[in-house]
Amino acid sequence: MKTYISLIAGLMALTACQSAPKPELTYDYQSLLIAEPGFAGDITPVETEQQIYALPEQVQSELQRILHATSGITERSKTLLRYIFTFAHDELIYDNSATKTASETLAIGKANCLSLSILAYSMANEVGLKTVFQDVAIPEYWTSEQNTTWLNGHVNLRIVQNTLPENHSGVILFGRDIVVDFDPTILKQRFSTTQLNKQRVTAMFYNNKAAEQLNSSEDAQAYQYYLAAIDIDPTFAVTWANLGVLYRKYGLDQYAEQAYQHSLKLDPTSLNTMSNLAYLYHRSDRQHEAEQLMQHVNQARKNNPYYYLMLGNEALRRNDTAEAISQYEHAVRLDRNNHEAYFGLAKAYFQLNDTVQAERYLQRAKRTAPSDQDKEQYQRKLTSLLQVASVH
Template sequence: MKGFSYLVITLLLSGIQGCKSTSETQASAPHPVYWQSFPDAKHIKVESPTQILALSEAAERFIVDLSLHERPDDPDMLDKFIDAVFHHQQQGLSYHSDANYSVATTFRLREANCLSLTLMTYALATRAGFKATLNTVEIPEYWSRKEGYSVLNGHINLTLSQTYKGKMIASRVVDFDQRIESQQFPANEVSLPSVLGMFYNNKAAIGLITGQFDYAFAYMAKGLELDPTLREGWVNLGVLYRFTNHYDAAEQAYLRAIALDDTDLTAKENLAVLYRHTHRDLKAAVLESEVKAQREGNPYYHLILGDEAYDNGLYAIAHSHYRRAYRLDRKNHLVLSALGKSAFSKGNLTDAKGYLERAIDNASHEQDINRYTSKLAAVASIQNINQGDFE
């Protein structure tokens, strides 16, 4: 099956500087979802879970046309359904990280991020008569870069099963990232309300990145209403409060996330950032030391540090971080691409070309492969021009 990217956006904004004013939020309130801090958020129209999951007429026809009801005792019907939904030639589905769409919109546009695609599959499978179970996958911390921010990603998959006369005759784990599936990370069943909370959180995170704070708050509040245990939602709410100088509320939100899971390094790092901003350096140092010690063995940690250094023009430091990431994972296409970028910045075109070729070999997403192929062509073009000048 076609590989798709991760989901569940949690902002890691340790490099962002903010003013150090005092909080304006009422810290005595029972929980840190303070609507009075964002009064205009009440005017944001947040779609309901029913609206998110509703199937369009076209999707309904798609299910009918599969004629799955004709052979309810045939275990191949489940595979027929999966192939029909995900086969690239049949549906032409493409991956877009910001495509946080409803089921109907995802089906119509044939583009989605992993979460939207999973929800579409859930809705279609349920309508087709299969049992669908959602799962969160315990992957190592993994970051990507978006609009200058470091974004922490999670992963989700889906278990579909077919029953006949009360007996299960077929079951499949549907995972849209073959790299994740092949490593067989532990997975835990998660409720539909929790996954819908992730959907709202993703939309809120995009709003936060783009500076639409009322929009972000409205979606965060809805997500936490559906699932008050969603740590990502509390962390992002804390970031939003920190951006808007409500520091007491930000601390409460981060502490809520940590209370839900004491191993949440993102919540602890963002809390440390808050402590630095509010001159509580000793508390910050304790958290920073704890987080760093636990992340040293994660290649993505060094990769994101390298990206931050590179963005600031510190190319030697960036290269050092990329090399450390490479020593931890020599087949990671993101690391290989970063090393290619680093080599190119130093004028080492041959090395840049070699790293990009290896990145292509190890990438599974078409979007990634196309991006690396474009970069490789640019490097090769420059290399050919230089050789022509030399001759």
């Protein structure tokens, strides 16, 4: 990477991956928190853990009927899946930007992987099924919104089918576990997974809600969500890294550095945290330390097409079209089926008023899109582009 420009707005993490065992805290982390930080915005109570996982009474009643009408884990699991997907057929939509409680997800009809997994967990728990939250080890992947670039992760739910008979002799009856995941492209790629406990998932929920508040410039409320995440799971490294970004925004560089360092103690492998710490060093004229960190980060990311996709998006946001095209082309060289990179190229050429190239790359984006929903979106964009081209 030639510059630190992708880090200026702050790289933060959503439902991020944590595969290492829970580390022990070696010192009082309370010293990293500020009693009166003076962040902008109003403060309201955050959702409690009970509120996050609670189901509407009507849904609880329907699930109780499933519980009493089924016998055996397999039958109950399949019946539950059919029940969950009745909501999906009624437009329960996967929306990567929407973090909602279980009840809100049902009321609004859309949510991200974390919220949908929470909903499935609560439903399965209501009918007495054993479940495991799973952190899916997807490659580093970024999205941008307003002034912030987010590092995304993915979570799903596994319904356990292994059972012990009532009068067992130490023999476990194995069934094939069922994975509930509302993003079909994830299951097809067979990424490795790591088990998550409920406390970690709740901390992820609070981090995502903080992200939404930051995008609305409600920094004081975001801080409340970080405090809630720390309270329920102080060893979640992502919270401390995200908190460092908030501190840095307000010029609290010493606190930011301490938060980043603490995050790296909890997860020494986090490239995202290293990148943010490197930017902090860079802007405080500690160039040698910054370069050491970034050399490691760049080496680890050099074969990740989504890294160059992110750089292209950042370049396009600052109207550096030539740099954006270069980064998108690099992403395509690493992954010929990267529909988002083709879409980036289409946007870049459209900015250059080259509708021929824009149409060409939109066609490629549509052809390589993994889902019918994506293909339909690209077709709509193609139709709009052709209408614009015909006017000129």
